[in-house]
Structure formats: structure tokens, C-alpha cells
Amino acid sequence: MAQPTTSLLCTDLSFDWPDGRPVLDGFHLAVGPGRTGLIGLNGAGKSTLLRLLAGELTPTSGTVKVAGELGYLPQGLTLDTGLRVDEALGVRAAREALHAVEGGSTDQRHFDAIGDDWDVEERARALLDRLGLRRLGLDRTTGELSGGEAVLLRLAALLLRRPDVLLLDEPTNNLDRAARERLYETVAGWGGVMVIVSHDRELLQHVDQIAELRDGQVTWYGGNFADYERTVAAQQETAERLLRHAEADVQRQKRDLVDARTRLERSASYGKKRSVTRNDPHIVAGKLKRQGQETAGRLQGMHTERLEEARRKLTAAEEAVRDDAEIRIDLPRTAVPAGRTVLTLERVRLPHGITAELDLRGPERIALVGRNGSGKTTLLRTIAGELAPLSGIITAPVSLRHLPQRLDLLDDKLTVAGNVKLFAPNAGDNAIRARLARFLFRGGRADQPAGTLSGGERFRATLAALLLADPPPQLLLLDEPTNNLDLASVRQLTQALAAYQGALIVASHDLPFLRGLGITRWLELDGELRTVDPM
Incomplete structure (x- = not known):
């Protein structure tokens, strides 16, 4: 109950x-x-x-x-972009009824629509104000x-x-x-x-x-989450210590079993020689042999049970240790020499009056921040060549790759390995599989169709395809990469980017993630692109 x-x-x-x-x-x-x-x-x-x-x-x-x-x-x-704001809030009928009553209507339908919610309009406006949506009028549509x-x-x-x-x-x-x-x-x-x-x-x-x-x-x-992290860290420290003890115990029990077998074999050989020397009758020799075998069986069974118990404890200890695997890769071909021009934006003009000037050199790591709707995604897509600027010049003399929010770069019908092959057509199958293993796609997981991947797996597969591409990217554009990622996947992304040696532009509102990337310059887009203090 x-x-x-x-x-x-x-x-x-x-x-x-x-x-x-x-x-x-x-x-x-x-x-x-x-x-x-x-x-x-x-x-x-x-x-x-x-x-x-x-x-x-x-x-x-x-x-x-x-x-x-x-x-x-x-x-x-x-x-629905055609919805009015009060419709999206679910208060349109009550508002209209309220206005009708205020205008003198005594229709019972209007009173039924209002119920006890006579302050619905005031509450709606106050709530919009509290959530930073003051600019939205209740009669406007949601298309903007x-x-x-x-x-x-x-x-x-x-x-x-x-x-x-x-x-x-x-x-x-x-x-x-x-x-x-x-x-x-x-x-x-x-x-x-x-x-x-x-x-x-x-x-x-x-x-x-x-x-x-x-x-x-x-x-x-x-x-809260900080308390959770402290608790889990303490638990994992204990679990890893118990795992080390369990591993040592298994090895000790294996040695004891081998030693016991060796001693029993020597004892049996000695007993046999002694029986022959004394010329014991066959019935006596047989009895002594059976006794020796029974003793040997008991001793071996005891050591075998100890070994099995040690293995059971080892299995339990292994299960207690979290297997949130880490990405460990080496990407030397992505390296960019210090001072080398990677990207320039000259008098670039985008829709909605956005302008941008930028000179990016060497393996800089840029955080691109700004309010919703400021144009960060538009700017990244324009740099990537997916959109054309209204005017200005964009020059990127190095290979670049763009990871969009939608994660729609993969062919769902192809396997993970097959998708990577699209980005690196000259790489051999064994080389692709060896590289994918570093992104935690080991064995049969590399043969899993992209359409069956979870959100985190799809992100890892997309990241692998981009970073293992031929030619390797020396400029990487990431648009809100931590959206929909679990905490382990965010950590894996940070690990992968730690191995990346090229230039990086990341648009994100996730400040803890950005701070973990070693950002060298913070840029805010608010009508124009300008440098701001680290956040």
C-alpha cells in the first residue's frame, strides 16, 4: 500500500x-x-x-x-507557431469569459469558464514576468x-x-x-x-x-548533486579497495591450490615407492592408495571451494565498481601550430542585423555565449558553409567540422563503423574498429545500426565520425553539445576534447562544461561579436 x-x-x-x-x-x-x-x-x-x-x-x-x-x-x-500566447498558457477561454463578464454579460457559460479563477489574467502576466517573458503579450502568437x-x-x-x-x-x-x-x-x-x-x-x-x-x-x-558525488566517490573508493583485495585473494587461492596439488602428487609418489619397497600386499597397497586419494580429494576440494568463494567475492566486488568507461584517444593529426591562421571573419553580416569580426589563430578554444535567439547557431552554420552571409568574407584555411544540435550527421541505416567509413573512406576496416574501440564501441557494438543507438551512444558515434574524419579537423564547431547528454557522456565528451589539439568554437549555456575545456577566449554574440570576461 x-x-x-x-x-x-x-x-x-x-x-x-x-x-x-x-x-x-x-x-x-x-x-x-x-x-x-x-x-x-x-x-x-x-x-x-x-x-x-x-x-x-x-x-x-x-x-x-x-x-x-x-x-x-x-x-x-x-x-504550433500559430498559437496565441494565452492559448499556449491554456487561459484563452477564461480570459474571453472574464472580458465578457466585465463588459456586462450575465451568460452562465462565461461564469462556468471562469470558475474561481477571477485573477487568471493577472497571474498569467505575473508568471510571464517572473520567467523573463514580459515582452510577450497574451494576445501575440508564439511564432516569434x-x-x-x-x-x-x-x-x-x-x-x-x-x-x-x-x-x-x-x-x-x-x-x-x-x-x-x-x-x-x-x-x-x-x-x-x-x-x-x-x-x-x-x-x-x-x-x-x-x-x-x-x-x-x-x-x-x-x-543535492554535490552530496551525491561525495557519497558515490566514498563508495567507489571502498569498492575499489575491496576489488583489489578480492583480486589478491583469488591469486592467493590459485597459488594455494597449485601448491596443494603439488604436495599431494609428491606424497602419492612417495607412498607408492614406499609400498613397493616394503613389498606390501596388493590389498594393503590398494587400501593405502584409496586413503591417499580420499585425503587428496578432501584437500583439493577444500582449496577449490576457497578459490570459488574468492571468485564469487571478486565478481561481487567488480559489480560494485562503476563501469562508466572513459574515452582515451590520441589525435595528433588535429594539431594546429601556434600562430597559424585558422579562421577569419571580415565585416560579416548575418540576418537580424548581426555583425561579426574574428581572427582565430592556433589551437585557441573559444566559448560562444549569448541569449536565446542571439544568432549563435546561425553564426556557426555560416562559418561551416551551410548558410551564406549577407555580406563579408569568411576564410577557413584548415579542415573544419561542425557538430549541430540535431545530431543528424549519421545515416541511421548504416552501422557505427559504416558511418565512420563515410567520413574516412581511405581508412581500413581494422583501423576504423581499433579507433572506435577508443570511443567505447568495442567488438559487436561497432556493427550496431546508428538508428538503434541511445542518445549518448549516438553522440559518441557522431563525435567519433568527426574526430576520425580524413582529413582530420583542425577547427571544430560544436553547437550546444551537452544537450540531452547524461553526466557520464558529458565527462566522456570533455575527455575526447582534451585529446583534440585543434582550434575549437563551442556555443553552450553549460558553464561548468565550458570551464572544464580550458577556454582561452570568451565571445558574446549580442548584435555583434565581442570579447567578454571569463564566466
Whole structure:
């Protein structure tokens, strides 16, 4: 039975995709009041679980129970560009009824539409103001909104409903710095039940507890993400120490078993020679032989049991150590000599009055920041040659590659190895597989079709295709690369970029990620491109 404080309850929950791939099996979850950060590796089932809780997916078996009204903010949110803002907020009917009553109407339908929500218009405007959307009039359409503003507008619609339970799936994706700060404030001030799937470390600092979904089960950690990291680090230190002890014990038991066998063989040989020397009768010799064999069997069985027990402990110790594998690669062909011109922008003019001047030399690492809708994606696509500037000159005398937000560079019908082959047609199959192994695509994983990859796997495969391309890129353009990546994948991306020796331009709102890249110059795009102080 659910306790009175349980707001979300999953009982013996199982879910399989239509192609038969299992996601959850016999899963149990109970969530009470407070803010819960749900984390886990890409492909662990976090977003699927939220969709099950929200009723967007039907479980294969088991039950989901929600106490009270539920609000759900999904990933990849899109709004109909023809919608009015008050429609997107779900308050248009109540507003129209309110205006009709204020104009003198006594129609009962208008009173029914308003209900008890007589201050709906004031609440809507105040909420838009709090989320930084003051410029949006309730009568305007949503066609002018950036992706980040669309997320905030959808969040405002949920908050206006005053739900008892709120589910947020990667809510900071595509939000600029100011919008993230407003979201953090909203989360920090939330008094109900909230479950947040996120890789955003700063957002996860505002939760009351961490729930880690791993191998189909949830492990709970009290406190925010920093508390979680400290707890896991201590656990892993203990687990690694126990693993070393278990490995040493297995080796010791192996040596003891070999020594015991050697001693028994010597004893048996000595006993046989002694029996022959004494000319023992066959019946006596046979009895002595059987006794020796029984003793040998007992001793060998004892040492074998000890060895098996040591191996069981080793297996348990190995399972306790996290296998969040690390990318370790060497990319010397991407190196750019200091002082070499990599990119120049001369009097470049883009749509919406954006201008840009830039001189990039050597292996510089540039962070490109700016509010939503400032033109960062447009600038990167223009540098990559995907869009033409309105005027000006762009010169890139080195090979460059562009990693877009959409991750649509891979052919879903080809394998991971096949996709890399497209970018490096002259590389042999063995060379491609050896390189992919460094990106954690080992053995049969290199033969997995790209269309079946999880979000994190797809990102790794795309990154591998770009970095292993022929010719190797000496200028890499990344557009919001940490969107939808789990924390382990963000760490793997940082590791891969640490091995990259070329020039780098990264557009991102993820400040902890940017700070970990060794950024040499911070550029802000706000009508024009200008240098700003490190953030």
C-alpha cells in the first residue's frame, strides 16, 4: 500500500518497445514530497519512465499511480507557431469569459469558464514576468519564440494549473543563462512534488534528493548533486579497495591450490615407492592408495571451494565498481601550430542585423555565449558553409567540422563503423574498429545500426565520425553539445576534447562544461561579436 506521503507509485512496472526491446522489468518506485533529481546513463530509461508516469506511454505490465494533478514538461518541445500566447498558457477561454463578464454579460457559460479563477489574467502576466517573458503579450502568437522561450512558456502553462506533481525532462536544454537562472529560482521555490531529469549540475544543486536509475533499479541519495558525488566517490573508493583485495585473494587461492596439488602428487609418489619397497600386499597397497586419494580429494576440494568463494567475492566486488568507461584517444593529426591562421571573419553580416569580426589563430578554444535567439547557431552554420552571409568574407584555411544540435550527421541505416567509413573512406576496416574501440564501441557494438543507438551512444558515434574524419579537423564547431547528454557522456565528451589539439568554437549555456575545456577566449554574440570576461 502507498503511504499517505507517496505522490508517485510504480508497482511491478515493465515496459518494452514495440520491437521487443525491454526498458524496465518489475520496476518499483515510490516518490514523496520534495524535489527529486532523476539521473542515470543515456539509455537507462529516465525519459521513458517520465512518459510512463505522465501517462503518455502504457506499461507492458504493472501499475502507475499519481496522487493529485500532474504536469509534464517533455524534451524536444515544439509549439504550433500559430498559437496565441494565452492559448499556449491554456487561459484563452477564461480570459474571453472574464472580458465578457466585465463588459456586462450575465451568460452562465462565461461564469462556468471562469470558475474561481477571477485573477487568471493577472497571474498569467505575473508568471510571464517572473520567467523573463514580459515582452510577450497574451494576445501575440508564439511564432516569434526561440526554443528556450517555448520551454519557459510551456512551463508557465504548467505552473498556472498549480499541479500537485511536476515532471521536468531536461528543462534547461536550449535555455540561455538568464533563462536558466529563472528556472533555477522556480525549482528552488517549488513546494510540491517535482521530479527532474537533467544533466545540468547547477540545476541539480536545487533538489532535495537524487534518484539514480541504473540497471533497471533506483538508488536513493539524500541531498543535492554535490552530496551525491561525495557519497558515490566514498563508495567507489571502498569498492575499489575491496576489488583489489578480492583480486589478491583469488591469486592467493590459485597459488594455494597449485601448491596443494603439488604436495599431494609428491606424497602419492612417495607412498607408492614406499609400498613397493616394503613389498606390501596388493590389498594393503590398494587400501593405502584409496586413503591417499580420499585425503587428496578432501584437500583439493577444500582449496577449490576457497578459490570459488574468492571468485564469487571478486565478481561481487567488480559489480560494485562503476563501469562508466572513459574515452582515451590520441589525435595528433588535429594539431594546429601556434600562430597559424585558422579562421577569419571580415565585416560579416548575418540576418537580424548581426555583425561579426574574428581572427582565430592556433589551437585557441573559444566559448560562444549569448541569449536565446542571439544568432549563435546561425553564426556557426555560416562559418561551416551551410548558410551564406549577407555580406563579408569568411576564410577557413584548415579542415573544419561542425557538430549541430540535431545530431543528424549519421545515416541511421548504416552501422557505427559504416558511418565512420563515410567520413574516412581511405581508412581500413581494422583501423576504423581499433579507433572506435577508443570511443567505447568495442567488438559487436561497432556493427550496431546508428538508428538503434541511445542518445549518448549516438553522440559518441557522431563525435567519433568527426574526430576520425580524413582529413582530420583542425577547427571544430560544436553547437550546444551537452544537450540531452547524461553526466557520464558529458565527462566522456570533455575527455575526447582534451585529446583534440585543434582550434575549437563551442556555443553552450553549460558553464561548468565550458570551464572544464580550458577556454582561452570568451565571445558574446549580442548584435555583434565581442570579447567578454571569463564566466
